[in-house]
Structure formats: structure tokens, C-alpha cells
Amino acid sequence: MDYKELVENARKCLGKCHGCPICNGVACRNTIPGPGAKGVGDTAIRNYQAWQDVRVVMDTLCEKKETDTRLSLFGHTFSYPFFAGPVGAVAMHYSDKYNDVTYNAQLVPGCAEAGILAFTGDGMDAEVMRGATDAIKDCQGVGIPTVKPWNLQMIKEKMDLVKASGALAIAMDVDAAGLPFLKKFVPPAGSKSVEEMKEIIALMDVPFIVKGIMSVKGAVKAAQAGAAAIVV
Structure with missing residues (x-):
């Protein structure tokens, strides 16, 4: 199973969730389920937007070795x-x-x-x-x-x-x-x-x-x- 198939199969089980291509809280604002449902319902939206300002900078001059994600x-x-x-x-x-x-x-x-x-x-x-x-x-x-x-x-x-x-x-x-x-x-x-x-x-x-x-x-x-x- 590739990722596309995984997503398609997952959508069959999501029920009330919209299964959006980007989970940013826009489509489910002030709804249940919805990651941004409290208050004015923009918490998840603002969080997603803030994450867009974060970038991982790659160091191109480094020792050749396997990346350790532990x-x-x-x-x-x-x-x-x-x-x-x-x-x-x-x-x-x-x-x-x-x-x-x-x-x-x-x-x-x-x-x-x-x-x-x-x-x-x-x-x-x-x-x-x-x-x-x-x-x-x-x-x-x-x-x-x-x-x-x-x-x-x-x-x-x-x-x-x-x-x-x-x-x-x-x-x-x-x-x-x-x-x-x-x-x-x-x-x-x-x-x-x-x-x-x-x-x-x-x-x-x-x-x-x-x-x-x-x-x-x-x-x-x-x-x-x-x-x-x-x-x-």
C-alpha cells in the first residue's frame, strides 16, 4: 500500500471528519470534530499558519553518516x-x-x-x-x-x-x-x-x-x- 492508497482508505473511516488535504482547522472551525472548536475557533488555524514560518535549515558541510532521528x-x-x-x-x-x-x-x-x-x-x-x-x-x-x-x-x-x-x-x-x-x-x-x-x-x-x-x-x-x- 502506498501513501495515496492509505489516505483513500482512511477517508472511509473518518466519518464526520472532512479528511482535508491540509489539516489546518479551516473546514472544521467551531465544529465537532474540529481541532479549533473552542472560543472563536481559530486556534488550529493560527497554529498552522505559525508553523509555516518555521524552516529546517540543512547543513551542507557535514560528516557523511546516517541521520539519527532518535x-x-x-x-x-x-x-x-x-x-x-x-x-x-x-x-x-x-x-x-x-x-x-x-x-x-x-x-x-x-x-x-x-x-x-x-x-x-x-x-x-x-x-x-x-x-x-x-x-x-x-x-x-x-x-x-x-x-x-x-x-x-x-x-x-x-x-x-x-x-x-x-x-x-x-x-x-x-x-x-x-x-x-x-x-x-x-x-x-x-x-x-x-x-x-x-x-x-x-x-x-x-x-x-x-x-x-x-x-x-x-x-x-x-x-x-x-x-x-x-x-x-
């Missing part, structure tokens, strides 16, 4: 410096080809076999995290579960699953705090203070990644809370 992170070495991002509510956002559990069952080992890793998503259904952590456990911990900013009791329950999986790190997508289903959750879930994040991070003995940092101020707060890394 990355060492958290005591592990990966073949390439990029990972698969977490996707949740797969059936709702895309199509019924997969649900969260069957999607992660394909994604996690696929990434591990390719020499990288997958971040997995979270959801209201407890089976989502259970399925994700089972897939990561089957891959000897090569994967990073992403826990949403639930109330502390639910976070502890999710982290028990993460610990059992042997995952090499854990993440929390703090930018999910504005999601309606989190705000309406009982007991309340949502945004966390620095002190609350410190308490949460202290529950784990593996690197903790804070995903969804939007500013330098936010990055400083994540560092103060003890985060090992951030995702901007």
Missing part, C-alpha cells in the same frame, strides 16, 4: 521525536469504525512497533481508561495515559489503573477543564490550582506531564506544581 525521554529511547496525541470519544467525533477501546487497542501497539509511543485519551465511561491502560500494559508500559481533571477521588481511581499498566509517564489535559461535561460532573471537576496539581502529581512515582499549557505564566505554574514536562 529521541531519549524519561529513560526510554524512541526512533523519532514525535508521538501520537490523545483522542477521546472516537465514535462521537468520527465514525463507528472504532470506539475508544478498540481504537487504543490498535493505536498503542502500532506506535510501539514503529518505535514511538501513543498518548491515550480519557472519558466518562470507565472502560475508556481501563482499555487504554490494558493496551499500554500489553506493550510493557510504552504509552502515556492522559487523565482529565476530574475530582480528586476519580483521579485516584484512574491513577490506580495507570500504575497497574506500568506506563512510563502520565499526563493530564488541564485545558479540558472548560468542557461542559466536566463542569456538570458530580462531584465537580475542572480547573486545578497549583496546590491542587502538586497534590495530584505527588500521587504518582513516574514523570507527570501537564498538557494544555497556553502561556508562559501557565508553564511557570506547571513547573511550580512539579510537572516533569508540559505540552503547549
